Amino acid sequence: MDNFLIIGQPRSGTTYLQTLLNAHAQLHCRGELFDPWQIDDNGTKTAGLDAVIARDRDPVGFMERMLAGEGMHVGGRMLGAKVLFQHHPALFAQFVPQRPTLKLIYVYRENKLAQFASGRQVAKTGQWTATNAAPVAPKIEAAPFWTASECNRLVNEDFLLRAWLKTLDNPMLMVSYAGLFAPDFRQRVQDFLGVTPQPDLASPLVKQGQNRIIDRFENPEILARYFNETGRGQWLDAELPTTV
Template sequence: MASVLRKLETLRSSGGEAAQHKFLIIGLPRSGTTYLMTLLNAHARISCEGEHYNPYAVIQGDHDDSHEAVVGRDSDPVGHMEQFFAQPQAAGVTHAGFKFMIGHNVRVLQQLEQMPDVTLIYVWRENRLAQVSSLMRAARDKNWAETEKQARKKRDPNLKIKANPRQISHRWHEYATFDHLFRGWLAARPNPRFTVEYREMFQPGFKEKICAKLGLEVDPAMESPLVKQNPNTIADRFAEPGPIRYYFKKIGYGGWLDDEL
């Protein structure tokens, strides 16, 4: 909580005001939430921060993993969110939000039921094999997002993922279940809301589409600094793709093995 208070005092001293529009980006890991966060944050009228409710840290512009910050947030998660939306923003910023991962804090979801003015942007990924393989590699390398400059420094970008079909099956069914149940919760909300599938973000016209949803003109400067971390052909990500090809073709999801974008 300390880093939030420091930022609050800095912006207060500069005469900033709270944003007129509030929003959350909500999704599961490796669904594209970080890409969307950085894309929106590049808009002059939008401030979009990271995972305020990450279990290990309060992630804003920086990562505050101090005991004081994490315990302060978790002892009053609703107050933390209210403080975020009430904080003054930089000049010209009219929209403020942050990234919230499904499963991070149930009290935040419960409070959102009483906050119908918060726009909910739900991000999901249809290709579960791509999502799970991305998760496995990120967890192995301890590298959850990277810029082009960082990508050039990687020691072995072709290092394959070692996984068998049962390991993947367990994880993708788990994610699919979370998304299925979350859609029901989302549909019952009175909040302004819209859904984004991973591939949509890389299609022509997406920036115009999402800005229109937020009631904004597109900003020509909107670009995410992030690059794709894994091969586009999903089967190429695995050290032993043979059993994985066989399994997913047999269960009717052979299309997940091919190019995602």
């Protein structure tokens, strides 16, 4: 059976893609199985030290069993999972390189200020995803030097992910956060995975944060000055077309 992995960072669009793929009758992404705090099997969460230790004692074997359909009715679907930067290193060092036929979808968010702000906002609300139009997300206050440091970390993590991906022979599809909403993306990802096209494919998730990124902050003036004067002013503006 073919399998796929969604690769990326938190708040880069990987959960949106997971829910989009799970709307297809021939696909099932099991989600963030290697969440450091729990096993998140597409929303079914198994927490507790014993469960996490059992998983992390044999991460390669655990992922192999889950992608083979352990604990679920496969029903002929292609199975996948999410692998994020902070997940178990054996996935990057062993599991993926040893499986060159594994299909990889790399999701990255070009606007790192948006990615940082999204993480801070959901940490404030405790609502990591939303399926209904929610009240305006709370604004956050973030010191410019700390914000810059976190954005730099996100840029550097993406750099390292890309460098690692270049060492692999796996079939690969790369897509930006904004590209997830492009008119042709649904067709592209279905073609890549080799499934029958399903034209009505849609995710139930809705965007939570303000689209104009600087509007997410309580101290916009100082942040705008910093990012404008250091050559990253494009991060302050709207991330997606207003029609999305």
